[in-house]
Amino acid sequence: MALLEIRNLSVSFETTAGRFFAVQGLDVSVDEGEVLAVVGESGSGKSVAMLAVMGLLPDTATVSADAMRFEGRDLLGMTPRQRRALSGRDMAMIFQEPVASLNPCFTVGFQIVETLKRHTKLSGSARRARALELLTAVGIPEPERRYASYPHQMSGGQCQRAMIAIAMACSPKLLIADEPTTALDVTIQKQILDLLLNLQTESGMALVLITHDMGVVAETADRVIVQYQGRKMEEADALTLFEAPRHPYTRALLSALPENAVGGRLPTVAVGDWGVRT
Amino acid sequence: MLLFILRRLLLLIPTFLGITLLAFLFIRMLPGDPVLLLAGERGLSPERHAALLAQFGFDQPMWRQYVDYIAGLFRGDFGISFSTKRPVLEEFMARFPATLELAFCAILLASVLGIAAGVLAAVRRGSWIDQLTMGIALVGYSMPIFWWALLLIIAFSSTLGWTPVSGRMGLAYYFPDVTGFMLIDSWLSGRPGAFKSAVMHLILPTIVLATIPLAVIARQTRSAMLEVLGEVYMMTARSKGLSPLRVVGLHALRNAMIPVVTTIGLQVSVLMGGAILTESIFSWPGIGKWMIDSISRRDYQVVQGGLLLIALVVMLVNLTVDLLYGLVNPRVRRQ
Incomplete structure (x- = not known):
């Protein structure tokens, strides 16, 4: 049985x-x-689909699906309270903008401990110890000091590490990382990606990596879903996708990788309907 | 932090001097001779008039009067009231608790209701609750305060007879002044009914004085909350599985409070202006009424001293707000 199973998901907004x-x-x-990468250009619905899984879409969104199950449990049939019991404990999410993802008014320690307080029965001192352990695990130097730091006192990379610590607090079974490296500079991108993969390997959790960076996909994913205009264009294991992409949109995406530049210019992912009827 | 407080305290000095100059010039720009006003209908002989002008120092050039006044201030001498012959500071201190009590109750009511209404409107954005709350806030903000006071008096005092029309305490109660705050003194007196009477006397003036600040605070809270609710960290808070009450009441409100605290601080100055009107309408024996009476008597010393002391209070409130701002906003605190 799959950990997360979604069939015929539609998300719409009234405009x-x-x-x-x-x-x-x-x-x-x-x-x-498993590590699943969801790729596609901006506006292809990658994030929206995963926000729907987390139940984080605004009230203006209408979510419908034939099935949306987590560990066999129907997510759409759950009460908000039941959904909240899962969020942060069994499934967690990190976002694109690490600095904006942390509440500027609270210390990093408080924000990690809050999740533990919500989902575990740990005592105050045990929660603090676990938070320090998490800060160490995500590679934040001087965890004691950073525990009491506010987000504005840390770099973008450190904030993303802190976000990962929050997400990992209750050892979730599923971690959704929504473009976790896009807002970071290149050297930090690599570190964060390695950190996510290490944590994934150690804990055995499933990782859904939303990205538009095919390089990231090649390095990390077991399986890849290519999305365009809210629809799935192709799904394959990573090796197959890179070696023999079947869908023309996937081929166009792959041919736009930096190493395919000809005379300093990249081929464009030309606007087309790619078989999508809108 | 200590440096920040010191710097703010030092800044108070030029502000204070500026206000002394304004207060000094402002009262002298009013038409009318204070000595003649004191004499009333009987009039004065020119010799006596000149002697009185000299006695009060009004025969001196303007700059000289100002220098004398400032010198007096540094000795803690705010002047002597023409009409009561008592020191201005003493008169101010006797009335200030009444104003402080009223202003405190008003800002408390405005803050509690305003923040609650603003949060509710923001969370239910676009709903009838939002429309209704903001509609009421707009009416509250636009309503002339004296007219609103009269409506309330007609409804609750004259027609329903629920609240007294004016004053701070029922005539049947007498107890010694301990703190000057009627709520506390009436409680301390232990006289049955005295505390209730103090509360009943406070209700209408508090509502009237709180109306405009309440409307402003509600609108400010709503817009601050709307901005905060759209932030990514709100999504993080919800992704942790926290209850909506904690997400809104802690994560959103804590951030939204940053501009709201500034607004509340600014409303205190508005409140001091509003207190003058409210106190006159409800015959509330505070500094507002005292100032109005003094202006009509051309009691120079009281008006300039009173203005100065009110300005001092506003400056101190602003300083407190600045310090509070550092408390609610960690980004300011550590700079």
Whole structure:
């Protein structure tokens, strides 16, 4: 049984110009301990689909699916309270902007401990000890000092590490990382990616990596889903996708990798319908 | 932090001097001769008039009067009231608790209700609750304070008879002044009914004085909350599985409070202006009413001294708000 199973997911928003579908007919399945990459250009509905899984979409969004199950439990049929019991404990998410993801008014320690307080029965001192352990595990130097630091006193990379510590607090079974390296500089990107993969290997959790960076996909993913305009274009294991992409959009994406530059210019991912009827 | 406080305290000096100059010039720009006003209808002989002008120092050039006044201030001498012959500072201190009590109750009511209404409107954005709350806030903000006071008096005092029309305490109660705050003194007196009477006397003036600040605070809270609710860290808070109450009441409100605290501080100055009107309407024996009476009597010393002391209070409140701002906003604190 898959850890996360989504069938025919649609997410739409009511706009002044009518109903807009951000995700349409999407099927996703994530197995335990697997690294799934979801790729696609901006606006392809990668984040929206995963926000729907986490139940983080605003009230203006309409989510429907034939099935949306986590460990066999129907997410759509759950009460908000039941959903909240899962969030942060069994499934967690980190976002693109690490500095903006942390609440500027609270210390990093407080923000980690808060998750532990919500989902565990640990005592105050045990929570603090666990938070320090997490800060060490995500590679934050001087964890004692950083425990009492505010987000504005840390770099973007450290904030993302702190976010990962928050997400990992209750050892979730599924971690969704929404473009976790996009806002960071290149050297830090590599470190964060390595950290995520190490944690994934150590804990055996499933990792869904949302990205538009094919390089990241090649380095990390077991399986890849290519999305365009809210629909799944192709799904394959990473090796197959890079060696023999079947969908023309996937081929266009891959041919736009920096190493394919000709005379200093990259081929464009030309705007086309790629078989999508909108 | 200590340096920050010291710097703010040093800044108070030029501000204070500026206010002394304004207060000094302002009262002298009013038409009317204070000595003639003191004499009333009987009038004065020119010799006596000149002697009195000399006695009060009004025959001196303007700059000289100002220098004398400032010199007096540094000795703690705010002047002597023409009409009561008592020191201005003493008169101020006798009335200030009444104003402070009223202003405190008003800002408390405005802050508690304003923040609650603003949060509710923001969380239920676009709903009837939002429309209603903001509609009421707009009416509250636009309403002339004296008219609103009269409406309340007609409804609750004259028609329903629930609250007294004016004053701070029922005539049936007498107890010694301990703190000057009627709520505390009436409680300390232990006289049955005295505390209730003090509360009943406070209700209408508090509502009237709180109306405009309440509307402003509600609107400010709403817009600050709307901004904060759209932040990524709110998504993080929800992704932790926290209850909506904690997400909104702690994570959002704590951030939204940063501009709201500034607004509340600014409203204190508005409140001092509003107190003058409210105290006149409800015959509240505070500094507002005292100032109005003194202006009509051309009691120069009281008006300039009173203005100065009110300005001092506002400056101190602003200083407190600045310090509080550092408390609610860690980004300012550590700079």
